[in-house]
Every structure is written in C-alpha cells, then in structure tokens.
Amino acid sequence: MLGTGRYETMGRSTTMETGRAFEARDHQGAETPPxxxxxxxxxxxxxxxxxxxxxxxxxxxxxxxxxxxxxxxxxxxxxxxxxxxxxxxxxxxxxxxxxxxxxxxxxxxxxxxxxxxxxxxxxxxxxxxxxxxxxxxxxxxxxxxxxxxxxxxxxxxxxxxxxxxxxxxxxTRLRPGEIQRLYQAAGIAGQALQKTILELEPGMTELAIAGEVGRHTISEGAQVVVNLIASDQRITRYRHPLPTAKPVERYVMLVLCASVGGLIAAITRLVHFGSLPAELEDKSHAVAEIDARLILTSRPGRTLGDQFSCAEEAYREAGYPDAIREHHQGGSIGYLGREVMAQPGDPTVIESSQAFAWNPSIPGVKSEDTILVTPDGPEVLTGRFEWPVIPCGFAGESLNRPAILVR
CATH class of the missing domain: 3.40.350.10 (Creatinase/prolidase N-terminal domain)
Structure with missing residues (x-):
C-alpha cells in the first residue's frame, strides 16, 4: 500500500506519495516465476x-x-x-x-x-x-x-x-505474461528517473542527464526507446526536446520510454531548483487535472474519440483551449510507444487488459504515466516511487497526479 506525507510548494499543499522499490512482479504482485x-x-x-x-x-x-x-x-x-x-x-x-x-x-x-x-x-x-x-x-x-x-x-x-x-x-490485448513484462518495464522506467533525479544538480548538461537515464535503464535490463531531456526555456518551446549540451539552470523535464520483452512503459517527471513560480505551479495543477480526467475515464467500452473529446473539454475548462492542438494527447501503448493515438472521432474501443499513456501538456508542463485498464478501473503502473503529487478528481473519483518536484 502507498503511504502519504505532506509536501509544500508556494503555499499550496500537495501530497507526497511513497511507493515501495519496484521489483520484477506480475500484475497481482507475485514474484517473477522460476x-x-x-x-x-x-x-x-x-x-x-x-x-x-x-x-x-x-x-x-x-x-x-x-x-x-x-x-x-x-x-x-x-x-x-x-x-x-x-x-x-x-x-x-x-x-x-x-x-x-x-x-x-x-x-x-x-x-x-x-x-x-x-x-x-x-x-x-x-x-x-x-x-x-x-x-x-x-x-x-x-x-x-x-x-x-x-x-x-x-x-x-x-x-x-x-x-x-x-x-x-x-x-494491444495484453495477456498475463505481457502484463508482467509491462510491469517490469514500468518499474525500471520509474526507478531510472528517480535515481537520475537524485543525482541532478544545476549545471549538468541535458546530454549528461540523458546518459544517466540511459545507464539506470539499461543496467536493470530494459531498452531505452525514448530519452528526452529539456531544461528551462526549452521545456516551454519544444514538445519533443532532444537533449543538448545546454546546462540546467533551474528547471528540468525528463521523459523516458523503456521496454522489457518488447512492452513499452512511458513516464515524464519535472524538477525545479528553488521556489516554483506561481504561473508554473498553476499550469502544473491544470495539466494534472486534465491527466486525471483522461486516466479516470479510461474504461472498457469508451472510444479513443471519446477520450479526445474528454481532453478537449478539460483543456477548455482549464483555460487553455488551444493547447490540445499543439501536441497529441497520447493513446494506447504496448509494443509501440503509441499503438493508436486518440484523435477526433476515433472509433477504436478501449478494452480491459489494454495499456495507455496519456500525455497532456501546456507550454512548460506535462503529465504522463503508463496505466493498465482493468475491470476494477485504471491502474497507474509507472508511479510507484516517492514523489510529490497533486490530489485531483473527476465525476466523484479521486486520483493523485505528479507535481513538480521542488529541490
């Protein structure tokens, strides 16, 4: 079970969610078989x-x-x-x-x-x-x-x-063995970002950070599929920021897709050195609410077109109606980083035992984890480590989404 603590940022209270160190396990928590x-x-x-x-x-x-x-x-x-x-x-x-x-x-x-x-x-x-x-x-x-x-x-x-x-x-219809491999990929991806973030210091280059992400991923037995690093103004300017020799000043975004046995897990986390500007904090809360809505509505029987409409409405309510045009919102994930991206009117039906990675973004912020659709509701796979979170909710359900880590 996950425990909670308190984490303060710019006077607004968020929650610190603490997860166990991830090992290779199946979706019910059993150890990897002999x-x-x-x-x-x-x-x-x-x-x-x-x-x-x-x-x-x-x-x-x-x-x-x-x-x-x-x-x-x-x-x-x-x-x-x-x-x-x-x-x-x-x-x-x-x-x-x-x-x-x-x-x-x-x-x-x-x-x-x-x-x-x-x-x-x-x-x-x-x-x-x-x-x-x-x-x-x-x-x-x-x-x-x-x-x-x-x-x-x-x-x-x-x-x-x-x-x-x-x-x-x-x-895209995952079997038990595939779900186990996806869990492994998700655990390695999350731990790779967590270990890298603990090593982050202002002055490190984006390329050096990408190297650490790759090292922590490959050394645990996963392959790096996507490794994007952006710092400071590049986070606002570019949605797909390939790492450069630019040194970090105050703000870093890390994006990783890692695969085990062909199954890919995606995750994004953001880190800020020093006090978080109010505008950036407001954006992070807005994108967290959009992400929570997409995750909570990922249910069997809905379509990817329904999910796009859901995102469109959420962006409009958050005050960023044009942001949905600036980058895709994600979709199903599996043996490709995105098997099918959600688009207007897409008739693709969501089924149980399918995986998804939604990635809503507003210039300067993004929220992304890999989830599994189950009969009991969506399950977040990549967030099983200590991280400050923003309590969110939709239609009477609650879900914590990652906040910007302030160091």
Whole structure:
C-alpha cells in the first residue's frame, strides 16, 4: 500500500506519495516465476497468439503470414530480443507462420543466439539459418509455394495482403505474461528517473542527464526507446526536446520510454531548483487535472474519440483551449510507444487488459504515466516511487497526479 506525507510548494499543499522499490512482479504482485515456469508461460502465451493469428489467416484466406516488423516479432515470440539495430523498425529476423508450422527466418549470424538465449527452438519454432549472404532464399521459397500471403511488410513481394491493422488489434490485448513484462518495464522506467533525479544538480548538461537515464535503464535490463531531456526555456518551446549540451539552470523535464520483452512503459517527471513560480505551479495543477480526467475515464467500452473529446473539454475548462492542438494527447501503448493515438472521432474501443499513456501538456508542463485498464478501473503502473503529487478528481473519483518536484 502507498503511504502519504505532506509536501509544500508556494503555499499550496500537495501530497507526497511513497511507493515501495519496484521489483520484477506480475500484475497481482507475485514474484517473477522460476525459469521452468517462465518457459511454460511463454509457451502458453505463444500458443494462444498463434491460435488467434491463424484464425485471422482463415478469415482472410491466407496460407502464409510473414512478420518482419520488430513489434510483431517481439509479440509473437513472447518477448524475444531480435532487434540488432535499435533504430530500425524491422527485426533482424522474420517469422513465417502457416497453419502447421512457425519458421524463424534467420541466418548463420543470428541463429545460435536465438536458440541458446531466446529459446525459440525449445518453444517450438523452427529456425531456418542459411549462410548470411543468402538470407533471402528461405523467404523466396516460402512465397513461391504460397497462393495467398499476408505480411506487415508489403515490400517482401508482389500481391501481399497488408495485415498490419489485424496485428495491432491482436497485440494491444495484453495477456498475463505481457502484463508482467509491462510491469517490469514500468518499474525500471520509474526507478531510472528517480535515481537520475537524485543525482541532478544545476549545471549538468541535458546530454549528461540523458546518459544517466540511459545507464539506470539499461543496467536493470530494459531498452531505452525514448530519452528526452529539456531544461528551462526549452521545456516551454519544444514538445519533443532532444537533449543538448545546454546546462540546467533551474528547471528540468525528463521523459523516458523503456521496454522489457518488447512492452513499452512511458513516464515524464519535472524538477525545479528553488521556489516554483506561481504561473508554473498553476499550469502544473491544470495539466494534472486534465491527466486525471483522461486516466479516470479510461474504461472498457469508451472510444479513443471519446477520450479526445474528454481532453478537449478539460483543456477548455482549464483555460487553455488551444493547447490540445499543439501536441497529441497520447493513446494506447504496448509494443509501440503509441499503438493508436486518440484523435477526433476515433472509433477504436478501449478494452480491459489494454495499456495507455496519456500525455497532456501546456507550454512548460506535462503529465504522463503508463496505466493498465482493468475491470476494477485504471491502474497507474509507472508511479510507484516517492514523489510529490497533486490530489485531483473527476465525476466523484479521486486520483493523485505528479507535481513538480521542488529541490
């Protein structure tokens, strides 16, 4: 359970929320299972996904599906690490799925690690490993024998059916093992920011801060997907501030997306050295209320269009009606930093066991955490550490959102 204390800023009372140090746990708080059990869980997860994917193949009358995009390869392999060039959308290997076989399209470079460390052969997948200069031959042979092929990569051959939307729909419905990996990513992301913030001092450059965020993230077993740092006037000027050599004067924003087993968690926190200006404090309370409303209304059956309208109304009530035009508000999160962004009229329906990251912003402030939609309501995953919070509420429900930490 979380405890509370008091935290004062500019005469306005906020709450200090204290969470336990996060360890690798599933969504019910159980410890990470032993290796043998983990393998069984992965095997069951893959079997369920193959059943769903093959059902879609029958519906679309496809004999073969080829996956090349990194999010889809991570999804079907239950979190195997297959990306070598982290800035590429494409995995270093592909997967060919028919009604009776799963083939990993690898080569002599990738195959040994995939078998020894990712256990793909033990999980029932055939690893095809031609010599590295002939990697296209296996795929060409499969395509030649298939009368109808679907893929997430239309460039693999002629007459390919694009199944990207089918795959996105399947991978955003998180299974228990995926929720566990998302919890791990959320815990590592939160702790990485907390550790970095404890080290912050005026005069540090944004690049140095980004380096510390990356160090604390990678050393705990997660990958850095997004690492944005802004200080002082850059926070107001830029919504996506890539870190620079600028030294911190008084105000810092840290934005991190970290992934474990392909599942991504997003978090933003703000730190101010010295007394907080009244205008900045007012903005932080406004954006916290908008964020709380988006989180509390993230319920099964609502649509992303409903959520956009909710945000639009909240910005208008807060006195910042144009801010919604200046940056997207977030949306579903999973194997991509945003699977689907909320837009006007979007009919995408929110379901239980889906993850979301809303990120409302007003020039100079932002609020962002990763949440899980559950039958009992939304659960915040990334905020499990000590931090000052702003008590917020909507429609009779209350929720604490992060304040600006004053040091």
């Amino acid at each position: 290796p043998e059990t983990a393998m069984e869980l992965r095997r069951d997860e893959i079997a369920g996904k193959l059943k769903d994917l093959r059902g879609r193949m029958r519906d679309r009358r496809l004999e073969l599906v080829v996956l090349r995009q990194a999010p889809n390869v991570a999804w079907l392999t239950a979190g195997a690490s297959t990306s070598v060039v982290l800035t590429s959308d494409t995995s270093a290997v592909g997967i060919a799925v028919s009604q009776d076989r799963v083939t990993i399209l690898a080569d002599t470079i990738e195959a040994p690690r995939l078998e020894d460390e990712e256990y793909l052969a033990a999980l029932g997948m055939q690893i095809d490993a031609p010599v590295w200069w002939d990697t296209g031959s296996s795929l060409a042979s499969l395509l030649a024998r298939s009368r109808a092929t679907g893929s997430d990569d239309r460039w693999i051959g002629p007459d390919i059916t694009d199944i990207s939307s089918d795959l996105r729909e399947l991978r």
